[in-house]
Structures are given as C-alpha cells and as structure tokens.
Amino acid sequence: TMMRELSGLNSLEEQVKKRLGVEKVIIVSGDSDESPWVKSELGRASATCMKGMLEGENIIAVTGGTTMAAVAEMLTPELGKDILFVPARGGIGEDVKNQANTICAKMAEKAQAKHRVLYVPDQVSNEMYQTIVKEPLIHEVLTLIKSANIVLHGIGDAITMAKRRKTSASDLEKIREKKAVSEAFGYYFNEDGEIVHKVHTIGLQLKDIADVEHVIAVAGGASKAKAIRSYMKQDRQNTILITDEGAAKELLIK
Numbered sequence: 001t002m003m004r005e006l007s008g009l010n011s012l013e014e015q016v017k018k019r020l021g022v023e024k025v026i027i028v029s030g031d032s033d034e035s036p037w038v039k040s041e042l043g044r045a046s047a048t049c050m051k052g053m054l055e056g057e058n059i060i061a062v063t064g065g066t067t068m069a070a071v072a073e074m075l076t077p078e079l080g081k082d083i084l085f086v087p088a089r090g091g092i093g094e095d096v097k098n099q100a101n102t103i104c105a106k107m108a109e110k111a112q113a114k115h116r117v118l119y120v121p122d123q124v125s126n127e128m129y130q131t132i133v134k135e136p137l138i139h140e141v142l143t144l145i146k147s148a149n150i151v152l153h154g155i156g157d158a159i160t161m162a163k164r165r166k167t168s169a170s171d172l173e174k175i176r177e178k179k180a181v182s183e184a185f186g187y188y189f190n191e192d193g194e195i196v197h198k199v200h201t202i203g204l205q206l207k208d209i210a211d212v213e214h215v216i217a218v219a220g221g222a223s224k225a226k227a228i229r230s231y232m233k234q235d236r237q238n239t240i241l242i243t244d245e246g247a248a249k250e251l252l253i254k
C-alpha cells in the first residue's frame with residue numbers, strides 16, 4: 001500500500017531479503033523489544049501470510065515461544081477450514097504457556113480448526129525412545145508432523161533460550177563455549193549458522209525443513225537481529241521471514 005511505500009518498509013524488505021537470501025521478507029513497523037503490541041502485529045502479518053498459502057488440506061507444524069503465542073492470539077476462523085495444527089517437535093523444556101503443544105491448541109481454538117498434541121517426556125533413554133516412537137498414537141502424530149505443508153517457527157537468542165529451558169549446567173557451558181548465537185527447533189547455531197548443539201526430541205528435524213513447501217520464521221525486536229542473521233546464514237531459500245523494523249534495521253548494519 002501507499003503507507004508502506006511512504007514509510008520505506010517495502011524497500012527495507014527488499015534489502016533484508018537480499019542480505020539474508022531468503023524467499024521473502026515481511027516487515028511490520030516498530031520494534032517488539034520496545035512495544036509489546038508489535039508482537040501482535042507480527043502475529044497479524046503471519047496470519048495474512050498463511051492465509052494466502054492455504055490450499056485444500058493443510059497441516060501446519062508450529063514451534064513454541066512467546067512470538068508464536070502472539071501469532072496464535074491473532075488467528076481467526078477467517079484463516080480457512082481444512083487446517084490441522086501440530087507441534088513441530090516434542091517437549092524441549094519450555095514452560096507450559098510457551099510450549100508448542102499449548103500454542104497449537106490455542107491456534108486451533110482461535111481458527112476453529114483441529115489440532116493434535118505430542119506428549120513425550122524430555123529426557124529418556126535411547127531404549128525408551130525407540131519404544132515410545134512405536135506407540136500407535138505417537139506414531140500417527142509423528143507421521144502427520146512429517147507431512148506438514150507449512151512450518152511456522154520462532155527464532156530465539158541462544159543464551160536466552162538455553163536459560164529459559166531447563167538446560168543442564170554442562171550443556172549451558174557447551175552452548176557458551178561453542179559461541180552459539182541463535183536457536184530454532186531445539187537446535188543451537190553459531191555465527192556462521194553451524195549447528196553446535198541440539199536438544200534430543202522427536203518430531204521435525206532441521207533437515208526435514210528443506211523439503212517443506214512453506215516455511216515461515218517469525219522473529220522481531222532489535223535484540224534478535226544477531227540470532228536471525230545466524231540462523232539465516234545457512235541456505236534458507238524456502239523461508240519467509242516475518243520481522244519488525246527494529247530487527248530489520250539492525251540486520252542491515254554491518
């Protein structure tokens with residue numbers, strides 16, 4: 001629209017897209033570090049973006065986090081009918097309100113759509129893990145997750161995420177030592193976008209993301225620019241980034 005052109009958001013989107021090498025960039029005005037309502041705007045933009053993608057039956061896999069929780073709040077039944085929300089991965093140590101299971105239930109409620117949950121314990125032995133994934137109900141949900149046509153995820157600052165989850169002292173030390181900068185899907189990445197640590201859970205793995213039709217990353221606030229840059233360092237050509245002006249401007253510095 002005219003307003004976006006006048007405010008320079010369109011040109012900012014082009015610059016950030018070029019810089020990160022992603023499929024598309026959508027920027028909302030403001031900085032979510034400073035004004036909480038900007039997170040809701042990120043949510044509104046995500047809803048609009050998803051609406052344009054829906055075709056036939058849709059399985060949307062979502063991660064946890066406060067940004068995803070804000071996206072959930074902005075969904076309405078207008079989004080579409082044939083949607084099933086599933087959590088992208090099993091529990092990765094977040095508080096209930098920030099968990100993917102909670103968020104996908106909320107999304108389904110707001111959109112008047114369906115959802116499935118995936119409750120698996122965080123820390124299990126390999127033997128137990130092999131048994132759990134063969135449980136028919138779990139197996140069924142995992143199959144649904146792997147066939148998601150849309151993945152909606154947050155990107156976090158590595159240390160913030162490690163502290164927010166109940167990360168062990170030794171893992172926290174490893175994350176620090178290896179200079180992790182960003183986190184997504186339970187993976188921790190360094191400045192070059194290389195994986196330096198991973199939380200062991202079932203569900204979508206990073207390598208699966210490359211084959212998903214639509215991947216939407218939602219992350220805003222100037223303080224997240226470093227994390228966004230790190231996560232986008234590797235090939236994220238099929239990712240649409242929804243962010244805010246605060247993060248975008250910071251991303252273009254250096």
Ligand code: BG6
Nearest residue numbers: 064065066067154155156184185
């Ligand atoms: C977590 C996701 O729940 O939220 C992470 O599993 C993501 O992958 C993080 O990085 C982002 O959280 P927030 O609160 O900054 O949106």
